[in-house]
Structure formats: structure tokens, C-alpha cells
Amino acid sequence: MPIPGPGEVRLRVAAAALNYSDLLLARGRYTLASPVAGIEAAGIIDAIGPDVTDWKVGDRVCALSDGGAQAEWLCARADHLMPWPERLGAAEAACLPEAMATIWSNLVDLGGMARGQTLLVHGASGGMGSFAVEAGHAMGLTVIACSSPSKAEFVRSLGADHVIDAREPETLADDVLRLTAGRGTDLILDVMGASHLPANVAAAAMDGRIVVIGLMGGPEAQAPLGKMMGKRLTLFTTSLRDRPVAAKARIIAGARQDLLPLVETGALTPRIARRFPLAEVAEAHRFMESRGHLGKIVLETQTYPKGTPDT
Structure with missing residues (x-):
């Protein structure tokens, strides 16, 4: 005990x-x-x-x-x-704890998301991705969700405005640019890592942010720095587990303030x-x-x- x-x-x-x-x-x-x-x-x-x-x-x-x-x-x-x-x-x-802490720290704290902006979520049908889609919808974002066609209906039920098949990263940027009238997406929440970095850069809007929270597509990548500088992109790589206890406490406090009310009203489940x-x-x-x-x-x-x- x-x-x-x-x-x-x-x-x-x-x-x-x-x-x-x-x-x-x-x-x-x-x-x-x-x-x-x-x-x-x-x-x-x-x-x-x-x-x-x-x-x-x-x-x-x-x-x-x-x-x-x-x-x-x-x-x-x-x-x-x-x-x-x-x-x-x-x-x-x-x-709630891991998902709310991850979403708050990456969408709100680092990502600086604001109502009316566009969010791209990789792995949108999984535990973290599904929560990110619903949270983005509840926060007033336009959400583009990456999912397989067999799971698209589930992802749309969470509030995704668009669902694309990003298993082949070569088509990702074209789909995102088509859906955003050529502008691109303001923030990308990425669980793939190396396999999708070039596509994420191509899909990002000017002054966009890419937040990598997983490496399911591999840890080693060559960053297209020229294209990133041309768009003034910011690339974050983050984790929650190894942060100092005080930093985790700050994140939990932020999630309680900004996201827990959405859970309590039923907007986020x-x-x-x-x-x-x-x-x-x-x-x-x-x-x-x-x-x-x-x-x-x-x-x-x-x-x-x-x-x-x-x-």
C-alpha cells in the first residue's frame, strides 16, 4: 500500500x-x-x-x-x-488528465490557437487525436482531421469540418491547400514525425506552427529549412512526461481553467x-x-x- x-x-x-x-x-x-x-x-x-x-x-x-x-x-x-x-x-x-494537459499545452500555450484559425490533426481517430478534434471544434477552430476512410464518419461526429486520408503524405498538402483556398493551416498537431514533416511544411500557412507530439512515422528527418523560413514557420517538438513537476502543475492549472468548463458543459467528452x-x-x-x-x-x-x- x-x-x-x-x-x-x-x-x-x-x-x-x-x-x-x-x-x-x-x-x-x-x-x-x-x-x-x-x-x-x-x-x-x-x-x-x-x-x-x-x-x-x-x-x-x-x-x-x-x-x-x-x-x-x-x-x-x-x-x-x-x-x-x-x-x-x-x-x-x-x-482526461493526459489529453487535456497535452491539448492545452500544445494548442493553447504553444500553439496560440484563436477562434477562426485552422487546425490540422493527425491520427484523428485515436485517443489523443479524437480529443484534439473535439476540443478544436469547441474552441471555434476550423478542424481538418487526418484519418482513414473507414473512420471518417466517427471523426466527423467529433466536429471535424473536413476529413482527409493522410496515410500517403504526398497528397496531404494538396488536400489542405484545396480546403483552405490555398492559404494552408495555422497549426498542425502531428503524431507522425519524420514521415510527414515535408508534407506538414507544405501544408502550413504563413507564420504557421507545427507541433510534433509523436514519432509513429520515425524519429529521423531532414527539415526543409528553406521552405520553413520562406513561411516563417515554427516547429515545436514536445513531450509531457519529462517536464519538471512545476511545469506540469502549470499545465494542469491551464487545462482546468480553459478546457474543464467545456467538459462540464458537455462540449468536450x-x-x-x-x-x-x-x-x-x-x-x-x-x-x-x-x-x-x-x-x-x-x-x-x-x-x-x-x-x-x-x-
Whole structure:
């Protein structure tokens, strides 16, 4: 049983979300502070450590952690918590911390998105991408979503204004320029990395921003600097896990202020692909590796029918 230290609380975990980083951890290609996987969870506070004043025992919360979330108990920093919205179940609430922190830090803080601008989202049918599409729509952006044709209807249901097939990066820029009357897109949220960098540069608008948050298409790329300078583009490469605890606390605070109200009103809701009992984590990994899911995959600590879809 973990004991909360100064500035920490202990949660009885109800559900924990599965992320791509968990697959990398299982393959030995990722590290966390805890030997237990899981970077986000929802649960009920049952113990409070010294110096915690903002939370109390019995509070329902969502937690961002540096590992340890896929367990029955989790100690998390009090300043890395956010309230568990009353309208959400445990599975949905468990998907909030990582997604909200990532979307706020990359779209709002770094990306400087403003109502009326255009956002391009890669991997739009996945857990992070689907949340980004819905968040962009709720923030008043024009959203161009990259997805396979078989998943286009799901992505449109999230609020995407346009859906394009970006599996072949050679066609990406032409599609984006056609949809934007030749202007390009103001911000690109990219999980692909090397395979799509030249296409992203070609699709970006003048003074556009490209934010790389994943490397599913490889880590090594030659940047077309001349074209980037010609458009005055900004390229960000970001991650959340290895940021200092104070930086994470600032991000969580920003997400609570700007995005949590959208969740509470129903404008923004995590989409669940499937839920698995915690004991079936290996099967949940296999399901994620198949890349056939729409939305997030969640592990629950209670007993549920195997692979129950969320309603």
C-alpha cells in the first residue's frame, strides 16, 4: 500500500487510461518514475499527505502521474489533480488528465490557437487525436482531421469540418491547400514525425506552427529549412512526461481553467473505444496494437464483462 508523501494524495483507482507510451514501456523503449505502468487515472482520495490543503478525503479526482496509475492504489501530486466532472463515468474521467494537459499545452500555450484559425490533426481517430478534434471544434477552430476512410464518419461526429486520408503524405498538402483556398493551416498537431514533416511544411500557412507530439512515422528527418523560413514557420517538438513537476502543475492549472468548463458543459467528452478489467491489460495492449480502435482504451479496477464497449 503506497503512503502519500508531502504534497501528495492517495487514490483508490477506479479506472486508468491506456496510452501508446504504455506499449513502448512494455517493449523497453520508455521509462517512468514508477515500475508500474499508467500515467493517468480517475479515483477517490482516501489519504492525504502533509502540506495538502486543496483536496480532502472522499474527493473524486482525475490524476496525471509519472507512472503507477494502472493499479488499485496511486499516490499522485496534489497539484497534478483536477476534479472528476460529475457528468462523466470513471472510464471517461480517467482519459482526461493526459489529453487535456497535452491539448492545452500544445494548442493553447504553444500553439496560440484563436477562434477562426485552422487546425490540422493527425491520427484523428485515436485517443489523443479524437480529443484534439473535439476540443478544436469547441474552441471555434476550423478542424481538418487526418484519418482513414473507414473512420471518417466517427471523426466527423467529433466536429471535424473536413476529413482527409493522410496515410500517403504526398497528397496531404494538396488536400489542405484545396480546403483552405490555398492559404494552408495555422497549426498542425502531428503524431507522425519524420514521415510527414515535408508534407506538414507544405501544408502550413504563413507564420504557421507545427507541433510534433509523436514519432509513429520515425524519429529521423531532414527539415526543409528553406521552405520553413520562406513561411516563417515554427516547429515545436514536445513531450509531457519529462517536464519538471512545476511545469506540469502549470499545465494542469491551464487545462482546468480553459478546457474543464467545456467538459462540464458537455462540449468536450472523451470517447471510449473499449474498456478492459485491469487484469486483462495484455489483451488491452493487443487491442491497441491492432490500431482498429476509435477513441481511448481504458482499464478498470472493478469486474466488467470482457472488452465492454462504452455507451
